Amino acid sequence: MPARQRLPPALSEPDARVLAEGDLEVHGRILPASNATYLAEAVAPGDGDGDEVRVRCVYKPIAGERPLWDFPDGTLAARERAAYLLSEALGWGVVPLTLLRDGPAGPGMVQLWREPDAELDAVDLCPAEAVPPGYLHVLDAMDDDGRHVALVHEDSEPLRHMAVFDVLVNNADRKGGHVLAMSDGHRYGVDHGVCFHVDNKLRTVLWGWARERLDPGDRAAVTVLASRLADDEALRSTLCELLTGAEVAALGGRCDALVGRGRMPVPSGSWPAIPWPAF
Ligand SMILES: Nc1ncnc2c1ncn2[C@@H]1O[C@H](COP(=O)(O)OP(=O)(O)O)[C@@H](O)[C@H]1O
Ligand SMILES: [Mg+2]
Numbered sequence: 001m002p003a004r005q006r007l008p009p010a011l012s013e014p015d016a017r018v019l020a021e022g023d024l025e026v027h028g029r030i031l032p033a034s035n036a037t038y039l040a041e042a043v044a045p046g047d048g049d050g051d052e053v054r055v056r057c058v059y060k061p062i063a064g065e066r067p068l069w070d071f072p073d074g075t076l077a078a079r080e081r082a083a084y085l086l087s088e089a090l091g092w093g094v095v096p097l098t099l100l101r102d103g104p105a106g107p108g109m110v111q112l113w114r115e116p117d118a119e120l121d122a123v124d125l126c127p128a129e130a131v132p133p134g135y136l137h138v139l140d141a142m143d144d145d146g147r148h149v150a151l152v153h154e155d156s157e158p159l160r161h162m163a164v165f166d167v168l169v170n171n172a173d174r175k176g177g178h179v180l181a182m183s184d185g186h187r188y189g190v191d192h193g194v195c196f197h198v199d200n201k202l203r204t205v206l207w208g209w210a211r212e213r214l215d216p217g218d219r220a221a222v223t224v225l226a227s228r229l230a231d232d233e234a235l236r237s238t239l240c241e242l243l244t245g246a247e248v249a250a251l252g253g254r255c256d257a258l259v260g261r262g263r264m265p266v267p268s269g270s271w272p273a274i275p276w277p278a279f
Helices: 013-021 076-090 157-169 216-231 233-242 245-261
Strands: 023-029 038-045 052-061 098-101 108-112 123-127 135-142 148-154 179-181 187-189
Touching: 013 038, 013 052, 013 098, 013 108, 023 052, 052 076, 076 098, 076 108, 076 157, 076 216, 076 233, 123 135, 157 187, 157 216, 157 245, 216 233, 216 245, 233 245
Parallel strands: none
Antiparallel strands: 023 038, 038 052, 052 108, 098 108, 123 148, 135 148, 179 187
């Protein structure tokens, strides 16, 4: 496991400004996706005459959110923004910059596009008896052709941060396709609409650290987050605008429980632990 903490490249201020204030041009729908999810560009004038700055992003209008039985309608965009703020509070850069703003299909969330390295698979299937070095085994399964395969993911610090983050936000949908493997080693997580439920909904492919002792650095980061959730009024009130008070309280409870247990959770048994499809 790399000793050095890998953080994403610092966000350029102009990118953040253009994402927040630029005109949103929609280029097409991303498929397969469960909601109306668009590839878009935020466009704003640049410094020079006639220049323009284009920032690629995902745009998910609230009006395009698919109704779900267990989450209130029209709340997924705010959950995505809250997930970004949580990732920033942890300092791990798990989630690309995510904002709430208006767009051509109405208000929604926009998120910076982060192009993954197509050659890398942070989450993968491999022959059951041949888990590659540097990967952790999650489960054995049978593929469509009847071959025994294993679901595996890499044993890396950025992915472990994502697994801890998912426990805290109570992510109900960490599929393989929601992990973006960047060529510099960073790993981004996307699609955090179904997070922050008050009931345990953790559904993830990142079970490779189940029952393991928390990494001391991760434990320290979660401890700091827990005290900020208790004492930092600015953070609390921002989260309370995005989530219900009960959801913010449950988030604090999950932070405290994880630190108290000192170990990563195991599947509860009362809820499907792996998203379907897994990728
Ligand atoms: N910020 C992003 N950067 C790069 N690719 C992304 C980003 N967000 C989403 N994607 C890609 O688009 C797909 C669909 O987006 P997702 O957020 O999962 O939408 P939905 O909520 O409709 O399932 C993802 O599986 C991922 O491949
Ligand atoms: Mg998705």
